[in-house]
Amino acid sequence: MSEFRVAVLQAPLNASREENIEKIGGLVRRAAEAGAQIILPPELFEGPYFCKVEEEDHFALAAPYEGHPTIAHFSEMARELGVVIPISFFERAGQAYYNSLVVVDADGSDLGLYRKSHIPDGPGYEEKFYFRPGNTGFRVYKTQFATLGVGICWDQWFPECARAMTLLGAEILLYPTAIGLEPHEPDFDTKDPWQRAMIGHAVANSIPVAAANRIGDEGGQAFYGSSFIADARGDKVAELSRDEEGFAMASFDREALRARRASWGFFRDRRPELYGLLMTEDGVER
Amino acid sequence: MSEFRVAVLQAPLNASREENIEKIGGLVRRAAEAGAQIILPPELFEGPYFCKVEEEDHFALAAPYEGHPTIAHFSEMARELGVVIPISFFERAGQAYYNSLVVVDADGSDLGLYRKSHIPDGPGYEEKFYFRPGNTGFRVYKTQFATLGVGICWDQWFPECARAMTLLGAEILLYPTAIGLEPHEPDFDTKDPWQRAMIGHAVANSIPVAAANRIGDEGGQAFYGSSFIADARGDKVAELSRDEEGFAMASFDREALRARRASWGFFRDRRPELYGLLMTEDGVER
Numbered sequence: 402m403s404e405f406r407v408a409v410l411q412a413p414l415n416a417s418r419e420e421n422i423e424k425i426g427g428l429v430r431r432a433a434e435a436g437a438q439i440i441l442p443p444e445l446f447e448g449p450y451f452c453k454v455e456e457e458d459h460f461a462l463a464a465p466y467e468g469h470p471t472i473a474h475f476s477e478m479a480r481e482l483g484v485v486i487p488i489s490f491f492e493r494a495g496q497a498y499y500n501s502l503v504v505v506d507a508d509g510s511d512l513g514l515y516r517k518s519h520i521p522d523g524p525g526y527e528e529k530f531y532f533r534p535g536n537t538g539f540r541v542y543k544t545q546f547a548t549l550g551v552g553i554c555w556d557q558w559f560p561e562c563a564r565a566m567t568l569l570g571a572e573i574l575l576y577p578t579a580i581g582l583e584p585h586e587p588d589f590d591t592k593d594p595w596q597r598a599m600i601g602h603a604v605a606n607s608i609p610v611a612a613a614n615r616i617g618d619e620g621g622q623a624f625y626g627s628s629f630i631a632d633a634r635g636d637k638v639a640e641l642s643r644d645e646e647g648f649a650m651a652s653f654d655r656e657a658l659r660a661r662r663a664s665w666g667f668f669r670d671r672r673p674e675l676y677g678l679l680m681t682e683d684g685v686e687r
Numbered sequence: 688m689s690e691f692r693v694a695v696l697q698a699p700l701n702a703s704r705e706e707n708i709e710k711i712g713g714l715v716r717r718a719a720e721a722g723a724q725i726i727l728p729p730e731l732f733e734g735p736y737f738c739k740v741e742e743e744d745h746f747a748l749a750a751p752y753e754g755h756p757t758i759a760h761f762s763e764m765a766r767e768l769g770v771v772i773p774i775s776f777f778e779r780a781g782q783a784y785y786n787s788l789v790v791v792d793a794d795g796s797d798l799g800l801y802r803k804s805h806i807p808d809g810p811g812y813e814e815k816f817y818f819r820p821g822n823t824g825f826r827v828y829k830t831q832f833a834t835l836g837v838g839i840c841w842d843q844w845f846p847e848c849a850r851a852m853t854l855l856g857a858e859i860l861l862y863p864t865a866i867g868l869e870p871h872e873p874d875f876d877t878k879d880p881w882q883r884a885m886i887g888h889a890v891a892n893s894i895p896v897a898a899a900n901r902i903g904d905e906g907g908q909a910f911y912g913s914s915f916i917a918d919a920r921g922d923k924v925a926e927l928s929r930d931e932e933g934f935a936m937a938s939f940d941r942e943a944l945r946a947r948r949a950s951w952g953f954f955r956d957r958r959p960e961l962y963g964l965l966m967t968e969d970g971v972e973r
Binding site: 597601671 | 804805807808809820824825841845846847849850851854855856879880884888889890891921922950952953954955956957958959961963964965966967968969970
């Protein structure tokens with residue numbers, strides 16, 4: 402089977418972890434019934450986007466990777482439905498806290514941990530207060546249906562991350578997300594640039610991309626949804642609105658994607674010997 | 688003066704070098720009269736896109752960088768009009784041939800050579816037959832009006848190139864281009880992916896981009912124009928049609944661009960220590 406089918410989930414999330422798990426679980430079931438094999442919930446779907454403010458109490462939301470109840474819950478659901486689920490969660494690891502993710506395969510097995518590499522910081526998105534920048538490096542997940550590259554939210558703006566995952570053999574790039582309007586600058590709507598950055602990755606790597614975002618107003622911070630799936634030339638083939646709860650789905654053919662990616666020649670023509678500047682912070686090679 | 692104004696030129700080109708120089712020169716003058724300070728002609732504007740076929744005779748079109756007549760001609764025009772012009776040309780250097788470019792500043796001075804780093808190859812675009820991959824590395828040009836990052840055509844598809852030029856201090860990215868339909872696959876229109884890749888660079892680096900393409904049918908190869916300028920959030924602020932001869936122009940404020948780029952935080956949050964994969968050809972770190 403060369404074809405794989407991916408769905409992105411979009412929903413508002415509230416202060417009740419149980420209700421959120423129930424809501425996301427319901428959407429996973431609906432997407433699976435519709436034929437989705439790889440089902441992507443939004444980032445940190447267990448609760449409201451707590452990074453809106455810098456609040457010591459919110460560290461209590463974190464839990465260790467080992468024995469994490471949300472991972473256990475969705476691993477069981479993945480096994481039951483025979484679907485792959487990337488699960489975003491707030492990880493406590495010793496004295497460090499990470500914005501983390503695991504992918505569970507369609508047999509419920511855990512394919513391992515990724516910790517968000519790029520951590521944003523700004524009004525309404527105070528992630529540097531909570532998360533240590535990830536130390537796992539970029540990785541891909543070889544699942545029963547496709548090899549997935551998974552970045553987390555802010556990672557999606559970085560061409561380096563998309564390129565690295567594609568070099569590692571990703572067949573699609575997935576990004577669980579929590580993004581909305583800027584509380585301090587209400588006219589600055591980042592929805593179009595947000596999609597364009599990922600569509601740029603799709604084209605430049607000749608690979609489909611999918612992003613799942615939350616919706617709803619969380620105390621004045623309006624999340625804009627617009628979860629979407631773009632094909633390898635950057636055409637949006639599925640998209641949800643700014644306020645729609647549900648899922649969007651698309652199918653891709655791995656063999657056709659591979660042939661077209663080779664034919665474009667981007668990976669034939671790269672010049673790593675000229676890319677030393679990318680290893681610098683400030684454009685100065687030392 | 689914090690503002691700078693850039694124009695992209697678009698025209699059909701024929702077998703007469705003199706007519707092409709005259710045509711491009713006329714457009715440079717018109718753009719300068721309209722207030723443009725940085726004026727970008729398309730790639731290899733001295734003639735038809737000779738890379739359509741692999742033909743030994745076409746090597747005779749190359750000439751050395753030193754004393755190149757087209758560079759001399761446009762340097763004089765740059766000085767006369769007080770404008771900056773990136774000049775694309777087919778360079779012969781000893782036994783090597785490059786797809787090259789110089790930028791002449793508004794006083795007519797030559798700011799140096801860049802040789803196209805990424806060389807395409809495929810039906811209708813047989814560049815690997817002609818050009819050795821460039822050995823200059825990526826560079827930026829500090830002109831009287833702005834610091835320019837200039838890539839050449841196929842370079843525009845590579846996020847590494849855009850990122851490197853922005854790291855070096857580019858305030859806008861410019862791409863002279865020759866791209867059209869695929870003679871072997873007429874339904875495969877690359878115009879949208881072509882623009883999307885560059886718009887992705889604009890967003891991911893928070894920097895404006897501009898591309899100048901040719902138009903016209905050259906023996907069954909139809910160049911699709913669509914030259915454009917996008918702002919730092921990827922909005923197309925100026926664009927020419929698929930068959931329009933002329934120029935498109937836009938203004939940018941360097942200080943505003945710099946402030947917004949800093950505020951986005953992409954260059955604050957990059958993780959070069961995780962980017963070792965980008966230095967590989969095949970995703971295997973050795």
